[in-house]
Structures are given as C-alpha cells and as structure tokens.
Amino acid sequence: MTSTLPSLMLVVTAAWLLIMAGSLIIFRGIVPIPDLFGGSGGAIATSVVKTILAVALVLLWAWILVKLRDAYVRRKLFPETRSETVRASPEPPL
Numbered sequence: 423m424t425s426t427l428p429s430l431m432l433v434v435t436a437a438w439l440l441i442m443a444g445s446l447i448i449f450r451g452i453v454p455i456p457d458l459f460g461g462s463g464g465a466i467a468t469s470v471v472k473t474i475l476a477v478a479l480v481l482l483w484a485w486i487l488v489k490l491r492d493a494y495v496r497r498k499l500f501p502e503t504r505s506e507t508v509r510a511s512p513e514p515p516l
Contacts, residue, residue, distance in 0.1 A: 429494060429498075
C-alpha cells in the first residue's frame with residue numbers, strides 16, 4: 423500500500439494555487455473594470471457584469487476542486503484499476 427500523503431499534498435497545493443490565481447483574477451481583472459455607461463445605469467450594469475464574472479469564476483473553481491477530489495478518492499479507493507490497463511495479448515491461432 424502506498425502512502426497517501428504525497429498525493430494529498432498535491433491536491434492541497436493545487437487547491438491553494440487555484441485560490442491564489444482566482445484572487446489575482448478578481449482583484450487584477452474584474453475589480454478594475456470601468457463603468458460601462460455614464461450615470462447610475464452604467465454603475466448598475468457594471469456591478470451586474472462584475473458579479474456575473476465573479477460568480478462564474480467561483481463556479482469554475484468549485485468544479486475544478488470537485489474533479490480534483492473525485493480523482494483523489496477514485497485513486498485511493500480503486501488502485502487496482504490503474505494496474506489493469508496493460509492487457510495480455512491474445513494467443514495466436516494454431
């Protein structure tokens with residue numbers, strides 16, 4: 423049986439990097455978006471666009487983290503499926 427610590431550390435590191443990258447995208451890309459139109463209507467439209475972009479980014483983060491979790495759990499629960507990828511060649515006809 424292999425140790426689970428290295429693969430768990432990889433999942434935690436990937437999650438941490440996703441959070442840092444997402445924060446960078448929000449604060450460097452989404453927050454500085456200027457008003458789309460003049461007046462109060464432009465401020466409201468800009469706020470709606472920023473909210474939609476931020477929510478989409480969070481949903482993407484959550485989807486990636488769920489996929490990472492599923493891959494980790496699948497690898498730990500079913501390790502024999504990885505070794506069965508190499509199949510024996512069929513016997514040649516006589």
